[in-house]
Amino acid sequence: MGDARHEKDDNGAAAKGPPSLPPDAHILLCDDDPELRRLLAGLLSDNGYRVTPIGDGREVSRHLASANIDLLILDLMLPGMSGLEICRNLRTSSTVPILMLTAKGSETDRIVGLEMGADDYVAKPFSPNELLARVKALIRRSRMSPVEAKPPGRTITFDRWRLDTLRRELNNPDGVIIDLSTGEYDLLLTFLEAPNRILDRDYLIEVTRKRALAGFDRSIDVQVSRLRRKLGAGESTESLIKTVRGAGYMLTAEVKQG
Numbered sequence: 001m002g003d004a005r006h007e008k009d010d011n012g013a014a015a016k017g018p019p020s021l022p023p024d025a026h027i028l029l030c031d032d033d034p035e036l037r038r039l040l041a042g043l044l045s046d047n048g049y050r051v052t053p054i055g056d057g058r059e060v061s062r063h064l065a066s067a068n069i070d071l072l073i074l075d076l077m078l079p080g081m082s083g084l085e086i087c088r089n090l091r092t093s094s095t096v097p098i099l100m101l102t103a104k105g106s107e108t109d110r111i112v113g114l115e116m117g118a119d120d121y122v123a124k125p126f127s128p129n130e131l132l133a134r135v136k137a138l139i140r141r142s143r144m145s146p147v148e149a150k151p152p153g154r155t156i157t158f159d160r161w162r163l164d165t166l167r168r169e170l171n172n173p174d175g176v177i178i179d180l181s182t183g184e185y186d187l188l189l190t191f192l193e194a195p196n197r198i199l200d201r202d203y204l205i206e207v208t209r210k211r212a213l214a215g216f217d218r219s220i221d222v223q224v225s226r227l228r229r230k231l232g233a234g235e236s237t238e239s240l241i242k243t244v245r246g247a248g249y250m251l252t253a254e255v256k257q258g
Contacts (some may be wrong), residue, residue: 026140028055028063030083031075031101040073043128044135057081060090069096070139076102076113084116089118097138097182101126114222119183121219142182156192158253159240163192172232184227187220191241191251200248224249254255 027044031037033057041053052063057078063069072090076083087098100118113121120134156163159221160173168185170178180188190204224241231240242250 012082023222024050025070026050026052026068027071027073027135028060028067028069029073030060030078030086031073032057033076036172039128040131047132049135051181055219057083057086060086064094064096070142071135072096072098072137074098074100076100076117084112087116087118091181093179093180095179097142099134099138100117100217109221114219115226117181117226119181120166142185154257156255156257157249158192158255163188165189170230178230180230181226183223184230187223187227192255193248195251195253195255198244198247198250204238205248 014196025048027049029037029040029044029051031053034055037053037055041051044051054060054063057074058081060072060074064072070250074083074086078086083100083102087100090096091097094143097120098118099120099122100113101122101124101134102113103124119138122131122134138195154165158167162171163169164171166251168180170185170188172178187204190199201220228241240251240253242252
């Protein structure tokens with residue numbers, strides 16, 4: 001974790017974040033650096049998580065299929081199959097939250113990671129507390145029961161699309177289920193709860209709890225772009241989520257809730 005490996009508290013112990021919730025979460029950690037993998041696994045285990053560390057990206061799919069994984073922490077630079085390739089392949093069949101790690105810190109690399117389907121992005125070196133905060137936020141959002149926040153069986157329809165918030169399923173006009181990542185679901189729900197209203201980027205970042213790293217404020221733009229593609233490329237896309245230049249974004253559709 002770069003400089004974070006040597007962070008200590010006043011008693012000389014390794015720095016730890018606040019207790020993790022929920023404590024039974026299972027994290028799949030994929031990084032080809034044995035030492036970093038050991039340190040990260042120890043940090044996460046010390047904070048209440050169950051961790052399965054692996055060094056080969058080709059093992060990711062097998063572990064996801066055989067165990068109940070709450071979060072995948074995925075290194076970008078892996079031998080053989082890169083983290084970006086793994087992320088892109090997973091997004092065709094899985095909505096498991098993905099936190100991508102990389103030694104690269106440029107804006108382009110961050111955008112590419114989000115474009116491939118990552119839910120959040122941390123560039124090395126990073127602090128243990130920042131990593132723990134992001135891990136906890138991703139797991140909390142993915143495990144949050146729609147029943148707690150919305151009435152059971154709530155269905156939202158818009159422009160012949162249907163979102164079932166109980167099952168967290170989006171159906172297109174032909175009835176086909178469209179897979180959404182945690183971030184995409186949160187963003188779509190935010191738009192549906194404020195139809196035909198301009199939502200600025202800072203507000204979207206706040207309500208979807210998708211705070212970017214310092215100096216990187218394009219994560220919401222990338223998420224909106226991904227959501228637009230999920231809602232269908234072409235003539236209907238811009239009519240559903242409109243860019244209001246200099247102001248933000250707006251969902252231009254009649255929304256009905258049942």
